[in-house]
Amino acid sequence: MKLEEVEALKQELLNKKKSMSKEEILKKQEDFDTLYIYESTNFNNDDFTYEDVEFLLEDHSREFPDKKRNRRKAIINNYHALQMIHRLSSKKIAYDEEIVKDLHQTLVDGIIGGGVYRSRDLFILGAKHVPPSYLKIYKKMDDYFEKLRNPQLKGFERAAYAHLQFLKIYPFVDANGRLARLLLNYELELQDYLPVSITKKLQDEYFDAIDEYKINKKTEPFIDFLMKLEAERIKDYIKGE
Template sequence: MNQDLLEVDKLHFNELREQVSVEKFQLLLKEFINKFTYESITIEGKNALSFEDVCHLLEKEIITTKLPEREQKEALNYFKTFHYVFKLVTSRRKINEEILKDLHEMLVDGIFVGGQYRKVNIQIKESMHQPPDYVKVYDRMAKFFYDLDNFKGSAVSKAAFAHAQIFKIYPFLEGNGRLARMVLNYILMYDGYMPISIPIDEKEVYLQHIDTFKVEKDLSPFEEYIRKILLESYEHYIQMLEN
């Protein structure tokens, strides 16, 4: 049922998008990027920037001395990476290992060296599942891209799968969560959907669904959660364009 409603909303939104001005759609996209950037860097629990700080930073694209430099770099990197993803999607570039590493490198630019799989073992606090040994990361990521290329489900299922697998494998030392949310939207947009953002106040539910996939290998709760967020997002997008 949710899939049917989602397709109806997707079609309705696309019809509205053709009717409104480019400026109005760009305003909608700008609002989303500000929200997505803020929520994605904050949901990990270590962001000192307010939503207003993020909006101002993305508008000016200038790092100030009044706020933590790392958090500002993370926000600007997220902003630039999303625009790069949007460009890749528009050019019909399917995600692959090279692009994934490029995205990670952009997300951590100026903070540490990115785009390289981890070479140490790590422990994840408050998680029921621990990532695989670092020597297995290359093989796990090779299977990850094989599974993506041969995925038989819907775009929403594929996006949820990609996101959850990045969390499960944890291929990089840092930035895996931000990367996973970016990849989620990459796959959604590639298939013609609008992007989504995970609400900060739903952090516990969000992480619980990912843990369910890690431990029980059951993707359906997370997939349904992503579908719910997508439906809610379309309702908001439609309301914006109609008003």
Template sequence: MEKDLLEVERQHLRNVVKDCDPKQLEEVEKRFALLYTYDAVGMEGHNRIPYEDVKRLSQAKALLEYSEREQKEILNHLKAFEFVVKEAKATHEFNEEKLKDIHEMLVEGIFQGGVYRNVNINIFGASHQPPDYIKVYDRMNKFFNNLNHFEGNILEKATYAHASIAKIHPFVDANGRLAKLVLNYFLMKGDYLPITVPLESRETYIEKLEAFKSEKDLKPLVNFFKALLIKRYEEELKELDL
């Protein structure tokens, strides 16, 4: 039986990492964190700081040409991702408290985070809208219960967690960024690389996500993320396997 390409690439990277310079690996990871932050924050549409300025901001911590909120969204995301990396590598359990902690980091200094919404929200252009705010607590309880009893592989569980948060939209804002961080939490905890959804793949991503929201079909999104994972492994191998 032919080996799964993702697992082949995963094992190849493990072998390469054993012999590579730790500083080189650290640089690759830093570049990914910046690109991931650029994609994740930019995906939500109202913050389009160019990648080079995301890089500059990560070092300078302040850029006069952008609003305070735009800068905080970038810096907060970098901080939240760093937290998620540490928690995942320590294999700490994911629970409601951790979800709220991550959300608080994402919106620190912007509005009060970690509190489920008490208003209804609409997602422009989406065929499926989030549930009434009165149902959020019940939906989140069901989500965590289903997550604890989820039967499937690591990628499927990571995708389920991501898609469920995106579907419920438990917070007033930053749900998309939160859902992607949760996806990566489960991937990294399962010893996979984290991934980013490129801005140019936004429409495809939304299409696959809508299939889950409307039809409870997780497979299109799983396959989409798997392709991104394979690409991520290929790119990292190119950078490290010189």
């Protein structure tokens, strides 16, 4: 997938949206949000089905006695965090450290303490990369935001860096993956692209591309992966699927 092809699709998308009503655009966003929240929250487990998520998002007070309470809470929290991103990106408000911490607090609200960088080292089971010591997090996050303020960093390269470097630092005790996927979509929406979701069948390719960055410092595999994902998302949106 070439960048020019994705940019052409983006123009088709913008033209398509001009012909749509606000209600139609909102309906498409709501449908995507449900799918995204299911796929992102369900990344490492299969406790909830898509129908469960759909049912819960229709009424956040619904209970599931046979399922883990924290999973239910994580789904609701993910919904609120995603709405925050839609709201801020629509106003073209770039995120900073305060917003990232607020998003994390929203994601883990009622589950663990949020919005604070981890104070211990982590070892991720099965991972090929060990996150940096907690003693280095503040400096690495300062560098992260400094690079994001660079106007030369843009497009898919910017979105990829925002996602990949955050995952490499792994600044919080939990919910780093969910937050990284939210930040990826935040960047896409700021650039008038569509947010994306990663299906289970794409997870191996997704993780391989992340490892290429973490281990070999290569962003190209993830950028290629992201452009293909975005292109398919736009095509489906335009076709009405």
